[in-house]
């Protein structure tokens with residue numbers, strides 16, 4: 001096949017929405033201090049690692065995993081405080097749960113709605129599943145624009161709305177009462193995405209009992225188990241049953257089931273780590289606020305969004321990179337995020353190195 005006929009073939013058969021996308025790119029962090037992906041910087045104490053490896057010896061990889069991951073689901077329900085009357089669905093990361101929800105609800109001109117700036121996978125997955133995506137701008141302080149949301153709900157009748165609580169990449173918690181208004185006004189389901197629950201200490205889990213169209217999503221990634229790929233969706237049994245039909249069998253592999261179950265049985269250790277990260281976040285926030293040239297946004301997550309002087313976003317990002325600090329550059333997203341960077345909370349030593357480097361970089365520009 002000649003390359004022009006190959007291109008024609010691709011143009012003919014690959015959905016235009018997908019052709020315009022680029023692959024989700026993850027920069028190589030080799031040799032860098034990695035403060036770009038909201039990972040917990042701490043590993044486990046040695047005795048616990050030994051105990052975990054001992055458990056793994058008894059895992060049989062020749063067999064398929066437990067299709068319903070019963071033990072793990074029971075542990076998750078307990079640790080995450082899922083109400084007894086709610087059902088749960090586990091996903092290969094919460095990204096997979098977003099995909100399962102979209103695949104279940106997709107159809108011609110079905111709408112998936114989310115506030116913007118927000119988590120990019122909502123829009124991407126809407127494109128993958130041929131849903132119509134509606135991004136509704138947040139206000140300038142990144143709070144919800146409730147009137148705009150209510151008007152958009154009325155107009156587009158979304159099958160699903162995603163609300164990240166706290167929001168990524170802005171870090172703030174939306175107003176609780178406003179979220180309730182959105183849930184009440186929505187003809188479809190509303191997913192409150194609590195990926196940063198460990199750092200926010202606020203949740204809609206208890207409100208599942210009040211609203212049948214409310215779903216709460218969690219992940220163990222930001223908590224400290226990003227390598228396992230495990231998310232949880234909780235909600236009314238009848239909704240979860242429908243989503244469960246779309247889930248591929250054995251989506252939670254045996255090693256993840258055994259390891260997550262083990263780690264969550266020792267969740268005190270993770271709780272101590274996340275408490276430490278919250279304290280260090282508040283300290284870093286105070287230090288960053290002392291740098292006059294930047295705007296720092298309040299955070300209830302394990303990252304901080306900040307804006308540098310106009311049109312210097314890329315310059316500051318590259319200068320940080322050159323000195324060994326990898327943060328997330330949001331400048332290319334443009335609009336409300338122009339000249340914005342997002343730094344994940346690391347160890348106290350990493351945070352100290354970051355703040356010193358940032359001050360130095362800013363003072364030289």
Ligand SMILES: *Cc1c(COP(=O)(O)O)cnc(C)c1O
Nearest residue numbers: 093094095119164168195219221
């Ligand atoms: C990181 C993140 C996720 C994805 O989590 P995984 O479980 O690792 O797939 C989902 N939602 C938000 C808002 C996130 O920031």
